[in-house]
Amino acid sequence: xxxxxDFIPFSGILCQERAVEFLRxxxxxxxxxxAYLFAGIPGIGKTTAALALTGAxxxxxxxxxxxxxxxxxxxxxxxxxxxxxxxxxxxxxxxxIEQIRELNRILGFKPLSGKYRxxxxxxxxxxxxxxxxxxxxxxxEPPQNNILILNVTEPQALFPTIVSRCQKILFRPIPVQAIAxxxxxxxxxxxxxxxxxxxxxxxxxxxxxxxCDEGFxxxxxxxxxxxxxxxxxTLEQTLDKALQYARKDKKGAGETGNTGANxxxxxxxxxxxxxxxxxxxxxxxxHLLINVDFSRKLQNISRHTNIESLMESxxxxxxxxxxxxQNRNLDLLIENAFLSLRRLx
Numbered sequence: 001x002x003x004x005x006d007f008i009p010f011s012g013i014l015c016q017e018r019a020v021e022f023l024r025x026x027x028x029x030x031x032x033x034x035a036y037l038f039a040g041i042p043g044i045g046k047t048t049a050a051l052a053l054t055g056a057x058x059x060x061x062x063x064x065x066x067x068x069x070x071x072x073x074x075x076x077x078x079x080x081x082x083x084x085x086x087x088x089x090x091x092x093x094x095x096x097i098e099q100i101r102e103l104n105r106i107l108g109f110k111p112l113s114g115k116y117r118x119x120x121x122x123x124x125x126x127x128x129x130x131x132x133x134x135x136x137x138x139x140x141e142p143p144q145n146n147i148l149i150l151n152v153t154e155p156q157a158l159f160p161t162i163v164s165r166c167q168k169i170l171f172r173p174i175p176v177q178a179i180a181x182x183x184x185x186x187x188x189x190x191x192x193x194x195x196x197x198x199x200x201x202x203x204x205x206x207x208x209x210x211x212c213d214e215g216f217x218x219x220x221x222x223x224x225x226x227x228x229x230x231x232x233x234t235l236e237q238t239l240d241k242a243l244q245y246a247r248k249d250k251k252g253a254g255e256t257g258n259t260g261a262n263x264x265x266x267x268x269x270x271x272x273x274x275x276x277x278x279x280x281x282x283x284x285x286x287h288l289l290i291n292v293d294f295s296r297k298l299q300n301i302s303r304h305t306n307i308e309s310l311m312e313s314x315x316x317x318x319x320x321x322x323x324x325x326q327n328r329n330l331d332l333l334i335e336n337a338f339l340s341l342r343r344l345x
Contacts, residue, residue: 009066015174024065033167034142040171043206046151058114084114097130124150125157139165173203199290223269231345242338271317278310309344
C-alpha cells in the first residue's frame with residue numbers, strides 16, 4: 001500500500017513523452033513484460049509512470065491506453081487501497097532481504113481484484129547483496145500476471161543479471177522552462193523565483209516541489225552563508241560543521257525516511273554557486289546565472305577566484321552528489337567535501 005495521491009494518467013506526466021509512448025504501445029499490443037527498469041534521477045516521474053501503468057492495465061474502462069480515473073480500480077489506486085499494488089522502499093538505508101522474501105510470498109498468490117499485480121521497488125539500487133540475489137531468483141521464474149517495476153537512478157548500480165532481465169526505460173531530466181512554468185501555474189510563484197528553483201532542481205520536478213515546500217530561499221541563505229565562512233574555519237571547526245550537517249540529515253531521515261535529502265540540497269546549492277562564479281569569471285551573459293539575485297555578490301567574489309579552483313570545487317560537489325545517491329557513508333562523504341572545498345578556497 002502507499003499514500004493517497006491524485007490519480008495521474010500517462011497524459012499528465014510532464015515531459016516524458018518517449019517513455020510514455022513506449023508504455024502505451026506495449027499496452028496496446030497486450031504483451032506486457034514481467035519486469036521493467038525505470039531509470040533516471042529522482043523526481044522526474046518514474047513512480048508516477050508506474051502508477052499510471054498500474055491504472056491503465058487494471059482499468060475497467062480503459063480509453064486509448066489510459067486509466068479512466070473513475071472506475072473502482074483507478075479510484076483505489078488513487079486512494080492507496082488497490083490490493084494488487086505493492087510498494088517496496090528502503091527500510092532505513094537499504095532494501096533488505098526480508099522485504100524481498102515477503103514480496104516473493106505475496107507473488108505466490110493470484111491477483112485479488114485486478115488483472116495484474118504490480119510491485120514497485122523504489123530506489124532499487126539500495127538493495128543489499130542478499131536482497132538482490134533473492135530478487136534475481138524471482139526474475140528468473142516470474143509468476144504469471146505479476147509485473148515488477150524497479151526504479152533506479154543508475155542501472156550500473158544493479159547486478160547486470162538483474163538489468164538484463166528487465167525492460168529498460170529511460171526517464172530524462174525535465175527542461176528548466178517546463179519546471180518553471182509548472183511552478184508559476186501550480187505554485188503561484190514569481191517568474192524569477194520559479195526560474196531559480198527550476199535551474200537548481202537539475203531537471204527534477206519532485207525536488208523543485210519539495211524545495212518550494214521546505215522554504216528554498218531561506219534555506220539557500222543559510223547554506224551560502226556557511227559556504228562563505230568555510231575558508232575562515234580551522235580544521236577542527238570544519239569537521240565539526242560537516243558532522244553537524246550529517247547529524248541534521250540523519251535526524252530528518254528518521255522523521256521522513258529520506259536519507260541524504262538535506263545534504264543533497266546543500267550540495268546542489270553550493271554547486272550552483274560555483275557554477276555561477278565560473279560563469280561570471282568567463283563573462284557569460286547574466287541571464288544564464290542560477291542565483292541571479294546574487295549577481296552583484298558573485299561579481300565581487302569572482303575577482304578573488306581562479307577558474308581551475310572553481311572547476312575543481314564544482315566537480316567535487318558533483319561527485320559528492322553522485323556518491324550520495326549511491327548511499328555512501330554520509331559522515332565521510334560530507335567531511336571530505338568540506339575539507340576539499342576549504343583547501344581550494
